[in-house]
Amino acid sequence: MAVLRRQPTACRLITGFRIDVRIKGKATSFDIAYLAGVSQSTVSRALRGSPLVNEETRRRVQAAVDQLNYKVDKNASNLRRMHSGTLALLLFEDPTADDSHINPFFLSMLGSITRACSKQGYDLLISFQQLSHDWHADFADSHKADGIILLGYGDYLAYCDKLEKLVAQGTRFVRWGAVLPEQPGISIGCDNFRGGEAIASHLLEQGCKRIAFLGDASSHYPEFFERYRGYAEALRQANLQAEPTLQINAESTERSGYEAMTSLIARVSDFDAVFAASDLIAIGAMRALCDHGLRVPQDVALAGFDDISTARFVNPALTTVLQDTTRAGEVLVESLLKLVRNEPVESEILPVKLVVRGSSQVDV
Amino acid sequence: MAVLRRQPTACRLITGFRIDVRIKGKATSFDIAYLAGVSQSTVSRALRGSPLVNEETRRRVQAAVDQLNYKVDKNASNLRRMHSGTLALLLFEDPTADDSHINPFFLSMLGSITRACSKQGYDLLISFQQLSHDWHADFADSHKADGIILLGYGDYLAYCDKLEKLVAQGTRFVRWGAVLPEQPGISIGCDNFRGGEAIASHLLEQGCKRIAFLGDASSHYPEFFERYRGYAEALRQANLQAEPTLQINAESTERSGYEAMTSLIARVSDFDAVFAASDLIAIGAMRALCDHGLRVPQDVALAGFDDISTARFVNPALTTVLQDTTRAGEVLVESLLKLVRNEPVESEILPVKLVVRGSSQVDV
DNA sequence: CTGAAAGCGCTTACAG
DNA sequence: CTGAAAGCGCTTACAG
Secondary structure, three states: OHHHHOHHHHHHHHOOHHHHHHHHOOOOHHHHHHHHOOOHHHHHHHHOOOOOOOHHHHHHHHHHHHHHOOOOOHHHHHHHHOOOOEEEEEEEEOOOOOHHHOOHHHHHHHHHHHHHHHHOOOEEEEEEEEOOOOHHHOOHHHOOOOEEEEEEOOOHHHHHHHHHHHHHOOOOEEEEOOOOOOOOOEEEEEOHHHHHHHHHHHHHHOOOOOEEEEOOOOOOOHHHHHHHHHHHHHHHHOOOOOOHHHEEOOOOOHHHHHHHHHHHHHHOOOOOEEEEOOHHHHHHHHHHHHHOOOOOOOOOEEEOOEOOHHHHOOOOOOEEEEEOHHHHHHHHHHHHHHHHOOOOOOOEEEOEEEEOOHHHOOOO | OHHHHOHHHHHHHHOOHHHHHHHHOOOOHHHHHHHHOOOHHHHHHHHOOOOOOOHHHHHHHHHHHHHHOOOOOHHHHHHHHOOOOEEEEEEEEOOOOOHHHOOHHHHHHHHHHHHHHHHOOOEEEEEEEEOOOOHHHHHHHOOOOOEEEEEEOOOHHHHHHHHHHHHHOOOOEEEEOOOOOOOOOEEEEEOHHHHHHHHHHHHHHOOOOOEEEEOOOOOOOHHHHHHHHHHHHHHHHOOOOOOHHHEEOOOOOHHHHHHHHHHHHHHOOOOOEEEEOOHHHHHHHHHHHHHOOOOOOOOOEEEOOEOOHHHHOOOOOOEEEEEOHHHHHHHHHHHHHHHHOOOOOOOEEEOEEEEOOHHHOOOO
C-alpha cells in the first residue's frame, strides 16, 4: 500500500534509479522517503532538525538515511536556501613569492580558521591571490561564499580602494591586519603596537641602547608600521630616539631578512640589538649576523615577531611576540558570521604576549 | 516590443526584482536575457562558450553581463550539471598536533595544489582532519567535491582500510605518500628511496661511518620507511650495515626531533652523522646537538629531508632533499581530474634532488 | 504533525 | 543559430 501511495518514488525505482543509487552512491531524499514510508517533505524537515517532526518518524527517516548512506545535496540545498554555507579565504601573496615562501604564521592562521569554520558548520574555500588581481568580485558574487576572510601581506595602500569597493557592493568580509581608524570594513588584528613596545622595552632592559629595526615602517605596511611605532614609543620613554639609519626595509621572508641585515652591517657598526618585524626576517638576520662573525646575543641581541614554531628551535632560540592564532581564527570567523547574519560587529584588537628566549638575553 | 516578447522577465522586473538586483547584487540569467534582448537559454549558452551562439549575440550578452556585474550561480549550475566544480583537500594531522605544528612542507603543497586547481578552473575545499574521524564519507557523497586529495601524516596502516572503503564506494581520490605495490587507489609521491640513498651516500662520501637515522622506520610510516630503506641500501653498498641502535623513532616536528636526538645522545656516543627523516626533525636535532656541546658539522654531520624554506637559513644551513612541490601539486590535481573524467591514471613517483649545504660538509 | 506543490537559478535536449 | 520547456535535488510556505 505504501508503494501505491508514493507513485513518484516508485517511478524512480522502476526506471532503474535504485541501480543508479547503488552505482553512483547518489540516493536522493525521495529514496529516503520511500524507504521510510513518508513524504519527501518530511524527510527534508527531519534532516534539517525541524521541531515539527514526530520523534518516531524522525527515527525511521534516520534509519533509511543510514542504510543508503544518504547525504543532503549541498548544491540543491544551498540553491534553495539562497545561502552557500561556505566562507572564502583569500590569501594574498607578494607577486614575487613562490610556493615555499608563504609565512608559516599564515599557515597557522589557516589551520585555526579552518577549524573555526567547521565548528560553525561552514566550509572553507581557499584561494591564493596576487594583490593585483581582480579578486574583489570573485567569490561572494558567484554565490560560492557567504563572506570572505582576507589574509595576507603586500602593500596596504594598493589594496585599500579594493576594500572600499567591497564595502560599496555590500560584500561581507573581515580582514586580518592592523586595526586603524578610518579603515573600510571590519579588521581583526593583534596588538602590533604593544608587541613592538614590549620587545623594545625588553631589549632596553637588557642594556641595549642602539636597537635597529628590520622591516618596512610606512603606511604601506601598517602592521609592521605599528610594531615600529611601538618600538619608537618605548625608546622615547627611555629618552632615546628611533634613528632612521637604524631602520631597514624588509618583507617577511628569511631572504629579505638576510639582505636587510647584511646591508645594515655594511652601513652601521655600533648597533647592539636588532628587532626584526617578523620571525622569518629574524631568522634570516640571525644567519647574516653569524656569517659576519657577530654572535647572538653576546654581540647583538635579536628579537622577532609572530612566534612561529621554528622560533623556539633556532640557535639561539628566538625572543619574539606570540600572536594567538587559534583565537584569531575564531574571532575572524565569528565576526564574519555576524556580518552574514546582519548583526553588529566591531573591529577588534587581540592581545599579544612577549616570549623571552636566548637570542635577547645578553647576560646569560 | 522586446519587452512584450519576454513576459517572464518583465514580470520579474515588475515585482521589484530589479531593486533586489541592485541591493543584493544578485542578477540572474533572466535579467541578462532581458537586457540583451535574447532568451535565457541563449544567455546560458553564450556564457558556457557554446559554439551555437552567434558572435554578435555573444557580444550583446557579454555587455549585459558586464553592466550588471553578473556571475553564474555555481549552486544552480552545479546542481543542474550534476558536478561540483570543486575538489576537496583532506589534510590529516596527528591527533596531538596543534595549529602551529603543521609541517611547512604541507603548506607548500597546499599552495601548489591551490594554484593547480585554479589553473584547471576548479575550486578547492580544505578540511583538516583527525585520522580517527569518519572522513571517508564526508565530501564526495554530499556532492561538495568531485574528488578528494589526501595529504598528511599519521599511521598509514590505521587509515589503509579507509582507503579501501573509498575505493569500494567509488570515490575519486588521489593521495600523496609512498608509492608501493598493492596500495588501494592512486598514489603520488616523491622518490623517498632514492632521496634516502642520496643523503646516506653523500654522508658516506664525507667520511662518515656511523650514521644515525631519526624517524620512524616501519610500515606504519611508509614514506619515512622508504627513506630509511634507501639509507640502508647505501650503507650496504659501502659494505656497512644499518644498526638498530642508531635508529630512533620521531614524528615530523622540531620537538620530536629534539627529543629523539637527546635520547640518541644518551644511548650512543660514537655516531658521526645524523640523517633526519624530515627537515623539522633535523632542526630539532640540530638544537639538541648544540645544547649538548656537539658541533655541526665538525662533530656530527647532519642532513634532513624536504627542503623547507627555513632549511637554508638555520645555522649551519641544512643539507637536505628537495621535493618539487609545484610539480607535485600539479600531478595530484591532474591525476585526480583524470579520475573524475574516467580516464586511465597510474600512480607516479616524482624525482628528488640532493641539496648539499654546510651542515654535512665536514671538511669545510 | 504531515503532504502536495512551488520555486531556487541554472543547463540542455528538443523543436524549430 | 535561437527559444520554450523540463528538470537537477532540495526547502518551505500553504493547507490540512
